[in-house]
Amino acid sequence: MEQNFTYLLGSGGSEEILVSYTSSTPNSSAAYEYAFDYSELYIICHPESIPAFAPTLFPVLYSLLFVAGLMGNALVLWILTVFMKIKTMTDVYLLNLTVSDLLLVFSLPFLVQYSVESQWTFGNALCKVISSVYFIGFYSNVFFITIMSVDRYLAIVHSFRVQGIRTTAIGFLTSLVVWTVAILASMTDLLFFQEVNDNDQIKCLPHYPDGNNGWKTFSNFEANILGWLIPVVVLIFCYHSILKNLQKCHTKNKYKAIKLVFVVVIVFFLAWTPVNIVLFLDSLRNMSIINDCQISQRLDLAIELTEALSLVHCCLNPIIYAFVGEKFKRHLLNAFKKSACFLSNCKGYGAFSGHSLDKHSSLHTKSSQLSSVGTVL
Structure with a gap:
């Protein structure tokens, strides 16, 4: 008479090792012989729980x-x-x-x-x-x-x-x-x-x-x-x-x-x-x-x-x-000045118009053409 068993052999962290084996009981003897089938040993890898942080x-x-x-x-x-x-x-x-x-x-x-x-x-x-x-x-x-x-x-x-x-x-x-x-x-x-x-x-x-x-x-x-x-x-x-x-x-x-x-x-x-x-x-x-x-x-x-x-x-x-970038920073400063003047009803709002900046930018562009580093980096 033969019976199949699967036992949990051990557990380490999130790994569980399962071992399947067969118990053989001859009619003429009360002794037990265990035949381990190691080909059926496998590991179940459970997902790790989410860390507390x-x-x-x-x-x-x-x-x-x-x-x-x-x-x-x-x-x-x-x-x-x-x-x-x-x-x-x-x-x-x-x-x-x-x-x-x-x-x-x-x-x-x-x-x-x-x-x-x-x-x-x-x-x-x-x-x-x-x-x-x-x-x-x-x-x-x-x-x-x-x-x-x-x-x-x-x-x-x-x-x-x-x-x-x-x-x-x-x-x-x-x-x-x-x-x-x-x-x-x-x-x-x-x-x-x-x-x-x-x-x-x-x-x-x-x-x-x-x-x-x-x-x-x-x-x-x-x-x-x-x-x-x-x-x-x-x-x-x-x-x-x-x-x-x-x-x-x-x-x-x-x-x-x-x-x-x-x-x-x-x-x-x-x-x-x-x-x-x-x-x-x-x-x-x-x-x-x-x-x-x-x-x-x-x-x-x-x-x-x-x-x-x-x-x-x-x-x-x-x-x-x-x-x-120098060019971008000048435009950014001009934008903040315009916004500040608009919020405070500044009478000199026109003094910060884009025309003066564009003129300055064009002059800067012409001068920086001597070295492309200034306009690109």
């Missing part, structure tokens, strides 16, 4: 990023459209970078609610829309930072060759191509993100056909290549060439420009590298190359942490690309 950290962090990102990028958008009037290719790219930042910023209130309640309450349609807006903002943000680096490279290293090419028309056409590529790169998220029931909680997650992780791996590698590898290569090439060119210059803004170059590269690297490393590890997990239980448990939390870190970049972009 997560329900407090993420809502506060997302809220701060929302306020800072909205104020900074809205201010840049106001100055660009009302006072600067989009006169150069650099202005066009800065405008589009600001719009892509705002796309990421507008998804943050939904992330706040998602973090607080730990479930999605806005419906399936908004699940698709918000996830698509987030990823379009992600790709377009990285693409426009890359395009602005190429624009700076051309304006400084090949200034005489590209004078007729760096126009607003070409800038808008290039921006249209960038937005198209960003939308196409986000199509998998638009198709697969939907409301799903996960342990009796409604979540907004990617749901792949037949549980196939191939699409998830493809999406991760797409983000790694389009959202990090190619941009990093382009940034390193462009800013290395710019630094070599700056070393030959003898302008008073030389060292300020060099510092700005390092800031752009270092901030981009610190913001986007961690999340891409974690996505790469997630791909290895999907392909069963990583099957360690503890590492797998921590990957989901690491993805959320590094994504939050990358969102800091949309708050820093206005500072890096707009507020450090």
Whole structure:
């Protein structure tokens, strides 16, 4: 007579080791012989519980990023459209970078609610829309930072060759191509993100056909290549060439420009590298190359942490690309003066009209044409 048993052999943390064995009882003997079938030994890896700090950290962090990102990028958008009037290719790219930042910023209130309640309450349609807006903002943000680096490279290293090419028309056409590529790169998220029931909680997650992780791996590698590898290569090439060119210059803004170059590269690297490393590890997990239980448990939390870190970049972009520019700062100061005069019914409001600033800007532009560094960096 034979009987099958399955016993819990041991438990360590979140790993449970189950052992299946057979008991054999011959009729002629009361002795028991145990035949362990080690081929049936397996490990169940339970998802790690949410750390105690997560329900407090993420809502506060997302809220701060929302306020800072909205104020900074809205201010840049106001100055660009009302006072600067989009006169150069650099202005066009800065405008589009600001719009892509705002796309990421507008998804943050939904992330706040998602973090607080730990479930999605806005419906399936908004699940698709918000996830698509987030990823379009992600790709377009990285693409426009890359395009602005190429624009700076051309304006400084090949200034005489590209004078007729760096126009607003070409800038808008290039921006249209960038937005198209960003939308196409986000199509998998638009198709697969939907409301799903996960342990009796409604979540907004990617749901792949037949549980196939191939699409998830493809999406991760797409983000790694389009959202990090190619941009990093382009940034390193462009800013290395710019630094070599700056070393030959003898302008008073030389060292300020060099510092700005390092800031752009270092901030981009610190913001986007961690999340891409974690996505790469997630791909290895999907392909069963990583099957360690503890590492797998921590990957989901690491993805959320590094994504939050990358969102800091949309708050820093206005500072890096707009507020450090002399031309932008003059327009910003003029805007505040106009606003202050308007609120206090200042009689000398006309003294701060855009004509005097435009005249000053044109003089500055003519003088700075001797060195493209001042107008681009």
